[in-house]
Amino acid sequence: MIYLLKKYKTIAPLWLLFLISSSVFSQQPKDTLALIQKYHAEGRAFVQNQVFDEAIISLSKANKLAFASKNTEEQLQVEFSIAQLHYYLRNYHKAEKEAKKIILELKKRKKEKELAEAYTLLGLINIQLNKFPQAEEALKQADNWFTKTNDEKNRANVLLGYGILELKKHNYKVAINYLDAAIPIFEVNDLFYHEAYARLSKSEALLNSNSNDVPNGLQQSKQSLQKALTIIDANAFVKLKIDSYKIESYIALKENNYTLAEENMAIYEQKNDSLYQVFLSAISKGIDSEGDAGYYSEIIDKQQTDLDKQRRSINFGKMTTGLSIALIVILSLLTLSLYKNNNLRAKANDLLQDKNNELQLAKEKAEKASLAKAQFLSTITHELRTPLYAVTGLTHLLLEENPKPDQKEHLNSLKFSGEYLLSLINNILDLNKLEANKVEIEKTSFDLKKRLNDVLIALKKTADDKKNNLHLEYDETIPNKLAGDPLKLSQILINLIGNSLKFTQNGDVFIRIKKMKEINNRVLLHFEIEDNGVGISKKKQKSIFESFSQASLQINRKFGGTGLGLAIVKNLLELMGSKIQLESQLGKGSKFWFDINFAVSEEYSETKDTRSANEIDLTALENKKVLVVEDNKINQMITKKILEKNKMVCDVADNGMDAIKLVKENEYDIILMDIHMPGISGIEATQDIRKFNKGLPIIALTAVTIDENLDDFYRAGFNEIIPKPFKTEEFFEKIYKTLESRKMPIEG
Known part of the structure; x- marks a missing residue:
């Protein structure tokens, strides 16, 4: 650039001289910043690919350029990467020195988030140096900031630090709690190295934990190690892979497999020594690279001298001309920007229309999904209620057979759990109804x-x-x-x-x-x-x-x-x-x-459930002839026994066709009809019976969910509906009232 100025000094127009000189002024800092960022990015990439000697050289170059150009922001970022690298290389004393230097500078600049990250790193370093009080204090400083700002991702690193600290202090149960809290956050954010490190640490803590504190610690340790190895092998984390051999050796010792323990420990020691040599080589190269500082300083000093000379050689007239040209350029760019802005606005309108179309499609899909959900819930209702009827029905029968006091306590608990499970199933299946406050x-x-x-x-x-x-x-x-x-x-x-x-x-x-x-x-x-x-x-x-x-x-x-x-x-x-x-x-x-x-309450009424049954005359049901239409053999047995315990006469039909035949051939006082059966359904069977017998009481005894469709059942020919599972007292109450009223179905 200086050569061009000398060559065309007498013939170049003023505006060309100004643009050339302006580019010299503006280009140098940008080029230096770009070079710093380039070396910094290269260093981080080398770390990721575990090329440590090249990583430390690139980061050293970036640091020297940042220092020479007095770019403190970039320098702090580079120095933080260097401290992290030395921590990774187990050069803990150097890492501690760098971290403390960074913390002092960040405190002056009041960079609280970056300061919290630096405290996290210092805490992890002090753990490895066995400076436990200093480590705990540093992690606490970081934890306070990340908790206050609700920064869960960075706080997970603090939780990891707490977990490793407690592991080192042999507080294994506490360590497991901290690691369990950190692992899901690492997993969600795809922080594979951190997750693998945490799982390895958890495996070690589980292995050493007291069996009274953590049952099946050995088995859980193996599971945690296996999950860690899956991540390690997928990402080729060399250092963590080496550490895993040590934990595998300890596990083998616990299992008394001394040969395997010795083999794994030998692999660990051999690979660990090799990795340590790689670390030493990288650290050595980093020290050698510090000798290049004079070279970079000379370049920067020379550039600064040239700039000073050029600045003095440019007069006020050239600058005025240059500024005029710059103004024209700015106006041109502004016009172009307005044109592009109009184009972008038009494209945005098109995009908005596309998004509206997509939202409409999404709405239609959501409505279809809601319908599918309703159909699914309707189907699953029957499948859940049917076995639950067997549980509650058998519990009732057992309670009626004068169980022993301790058995009665268990049966009452089973009855309570059955009632709760029925309520839970109802809430799950009617979740939309619950959220709409219709319960x-x-x-x-x-x-x-x-x-x-x-x-x-x-x-x-x-x-x-x-x-x-x-x-x-x-x-x-x-x-x-x-x-x-x-x-x-x-x-x-x-x-x-x-x-x-x-x-x-x-x-x-x-x-x-x-x-x-x-x-x-x-x-x-x-x-x-x-x-x-x-x-x-x-x-x-x-x-x-x-x-x-x-x-x-x-x-x-x-x-x-x-x-x-x-x-x-x-x-x-x-x-x-x-x-x-x-x-x-x-x-x-x-x-x-x-x-x-x-x-x-004025009166405690645990007996309220049986009040209705006490009000009815159960003796009036004796010798009444009942037809139970039910395809499930267990449910047949339960319903029949409940009825016969009340001295009612009971016949059973396996399906709707048999029921129609039995009604034609026999006299019954009442029918208890299931809905879902092979062949014809309970609804169809009831409609056929109504063709030749309109006065026979028919009750739908069904596991189908009843919402607001009672009239549909009555129109089909039913006199009453009893959902399964039922309370026995309500069951007999409805049978009694149906027989008493002889309520006729609604004509369709």
């Missing part, structure tokens, strides 16, 4: 403490399986007799307590119920469920109560579940005039709570 809240008298004990008994096995302790803190000043919907309250508590048990291992779950106030026969109660499990991230706390939602896909794979429990809790509480609250922290546990109003 009705019942009001019956109940004993809250008894309900809580039933819930805890039902969940005891789950707690035992996870080595958890259940603690009930119950306010004895709460009235014994409350009025409300006990089944839905039980469902809420089972979902919340079950959720805490699912995400807690070898821990504690506290259930606290306290009376807040009692005024005018109404009492406000505070319910609280707290655990010390893995916790829920800030980000996921906003969506955890949505239908089919869990903290992540990984959580679903690890802990199971449909993701419906908390959504059901939220909707039920809203129907009951309350609201669910949540407080949680990753690695430390969760607390759910809600407040709810109940009326104080």
Whole structure:
């Protein structure tokens, strides 16, 4: 460029001289910045590809150029990469020195996010240097910032650091909790190296943990190691692969396989020594590259001298001419920009129209999906209710046979669980109805403490399986007799307590119920469920109560579940005039709570369920002849035994055709008709019977979900509908009332 200035000094027009000189002024800093970024990017790429000697040389070049050009921002970024590289190369003292230098500079500049990242790195370095108090303090500084800014991705690195620190301090159970909290975040964000490192560390912690704290620690350790190896082999993480041989050796020792343990340890030591030599070579090359500083300084000084000379040689007139030309260029560019902007606007309008079309298609697809869902739920209803009828029916029969006191307790728990399962199935299958607030809240008298004990008994096995302790803190000043919907309250508590048990291992779950106030026969109660499990991230706390939602896909794979429990809790509480609250922290546990109003009941009515049955004359049903139309053999047996226990005479038909034949040949007082059967359905069979016998009472005894289509059943010829599973008292009540009223079906 200087050669061109000398050659054309006498003949070049003023504007050409200005543009040439301006380009010299502007180009140099841009070229230097581009060169810094180029070397920096090359260094990071070499690290990723594990070419460490080239990585340290490229990063050193970038650092020297950034220092010489006084570009502090770029220099800090490069120096941070250098500190990370030295940490990776196990050159921990050098890494610590670089990290501390960066932290001092970032504090001056008040770069809080970058400072938190530097503290994370310093914490990890101090762990390897066995400076545990310094490591904990650095990680705490980082944790405070990432928690305050809700930066889960970076906070996962802090959780990893805490996990490794506790592992080094031999606090294995605490280490596992921190690592379990970090792993799903790494997995979601495709941070494969971090995830593999965390799983390796977890494998080591599980292997060394006390069997009382972590059952099946050896098996869990092997599973964690296998998941880590899958990631390591897929991404060729050499350092982690070498570390895995050491853990495999320890596992083999635990299994008393000394030959395999010795082989793996030999591989580890050999490969670790080779890797250490590679690290030493890279560090050595990095030291050699520092000798190039004089060369770069000379170049920069020479460029600066040339620029100074050129600046003095350009006069004010040339600059004025150049500025005029620049103004013309700017106006031209502005005109071009406006033209392009109009084109972009037109394209944006076209794109918007396309998006609207796509949204319309998406809406149609969503409507089809909703219809398919409704059809699926209708089908699955029958498949779920049919076996559940067998469970509840057999439980009733066993309770009627004078069981022993301890057996009766188990059967009552089974009955309670069956009722809860039926309620849960109803809520799952009618989820849209629940979210639309179409579910009705019942009001019956109940004993809250008894309900809580039933819930805890039902969940005891789950707690035992996870080595958890259940603690009930119950306010004895709460009235014994409350009025409300006990089944839905039980469902809420089972979902919340079950959720805490699912995400807690070898821990504690506290259930606290306290009376807040009692005024005018109404009492406000505070319910609280707290655990010390893995916790829920800030980000996921906003969506955890949505239908089919869990903290992540990984959580679903690890802990199971449909993701419906908390959504059901939220909707039920809203129907009951309350609201669910949540407080949680990753690695430390969760607390759910809600407040709810109940009326104080004048009379406790656990016997309310049987009141209707007591009001009817069951002896009037004796010797009544009943035809049970049912294709399921187990259900046939259950229904027949329930009827015969009440001294009713019972015939059974396996399908609709046999039922029609039996009705033509025999006299029956009533028919109990299933809906879904092979051959002709219960509806078709009923319609055929009505052609020759309009007065015979027919009750639909079915597992089909009944929504708002009762009139359709009556038009088909039914007098009454009893959904399966049923309460026995309601079953006989409907039979009695149907026989008494001889209600005729609606003519279609």
